[in-house]
Amino acid sequence: xxxNWMVLNRLVKSCFFSILTLLLSLEGRTEVISFPPLxxxxxxxxxxxxxxxxxxxxxxxxxxxxxxxxxxxGLKPDTTDKPYSFYQTLKSLSNPQLTTGQFDVVLLDSPFxxxxxxxxxxxxxxxxxxxxxxxxxxxxxxPIWVMGHxxxxxxxxxxxxxxxxxxxLNLISGVIASxxxxxxxxxxxxxxxxxxxxxxxxxxxxxRPNDSYEKYKxxxxxxxxxxxxxxxxxxxxxxxxxxxxxxxxxxxxGLEVSKAIDGFTSRFLSPP
Numbered sequence: 211x212x213x214n215w216m217v218l219n220r221l222v223k224s225c226f227f228s229i230l231t232l233l234l235s236l237e238g239r240t241e242v243i244s245f246p247p248l249x250x251x252x253x254x255x256x257x258x259x260x261x262x263x264x265x266x267x268x269x270x271x272x273x274x275x276x277x278x279x280x281x282x283x284g285l286k287p288d289t290t291d292k293p294y295s296f297y298q299t300l301k302s303l304s305n306p307q308l309t310t311g312q313f314d315v316v317l318l319d320s321p322f323x324x325x326x327x328x329x330x331x332x333x334x335x336x337x338x339x340x341x342x343x344x345x346x347x348x349x350x351x352x353p354i355w356v357m358g359h360x361x362x363x364x365x366x367x368x369x370x371x372x373x374x375x376x377x378x379l380n381l382i383s384g385v386i387a388s389x390x391x392x393x394x395x396x397x398x399x400x401x402x403x404x405x406x407x408x409x410x411x412x413x414x415x416x417x418r419p420n421d422s423y424e425k426y427k428x429x430x431x432x433x434x435x436x437x438x439x440x441x442x443x444x445x446x447x448x449x450x451x452x453x454x455x456x457x458x459x460x461x462x463x464g465l466e467v468s469k470a471i472d473g474f475t476s477r478f479l480s481p482p
Contacts, residue, residue: 257321266304278360280323299464353383363390398432414453
């Protein structure tokens with residue numbers, strides 16, 4: 211009897227440590243996850259939705275990032291990282307050694323260039339964002355925050371209007387509007403927290419700091435949740451196109467950016 215108990219005890223311990231090893235291997239893992247769009251039709255591409263998933267260790271929420279530029283990241287099945295400094299700033303939000311580590315982080319790829327920027331409001335693009343939100347909400351059971359930078363600011367403002375038209379704004383838990391384009395605009399009502407981020411020295415003509423501040427003031431008049439404007443002051447210019455580098459892309463200002471995101475979102479995420 212004692213011998214059988216010892217065998218069973220060793221078996222239980224072995225299973226426990228196998229499961230623990232598996233769970234630890236999942237923490238901090240980076241992988242490309244692909245899935246189909248929620249809808250199909252004449253105006254919606256059947257191309258799969260590719261995402262790069264940075265898994266945190268003890269996340270309280272998931273940050274879905276819609277890139278600026280042409281929106282096409284060129285993710286491949288074997289992509290393990292995006293070394294550009296801006297993406298590394300976002301990745302740091304999943305690492306408790308660099309930030310509070312309270313987020314899983316997902317980068318959303320586009321199968322084709324979103325140029326002109328009016329494509330940011332096209333049904334195909336909005337369905338892809340919604341598909342990613344629903345996919346990761348089901349996969350992780352975490353509240354989803356959506357962030358867009360530069361041209362991605364149009365994506366998030368159009369996505370909010372898209373959800374408002376379906377009375378489903380509660381699908382997301384918060385929004386981060388970062389360095390958004392001048393023509394981005396938001397409609398009432400908005401009942402989720404919104405953080406506006408912008409560098410005070412942004413030299414891109416399409417993303418003027420004063421314009422984003424005016425949008426912040428406008429949203430402040432009709433939101434029923436919290437809205438905040440954070441001006442980034444650190445970082446450096448680069449000898450490149452000011453719409454693709456330097457202050458606009460928070461070059462060498464990553465710590466200030468991640469701290470601003472951490473500080474704002476912590477008010478709305480569940481305590482550990």
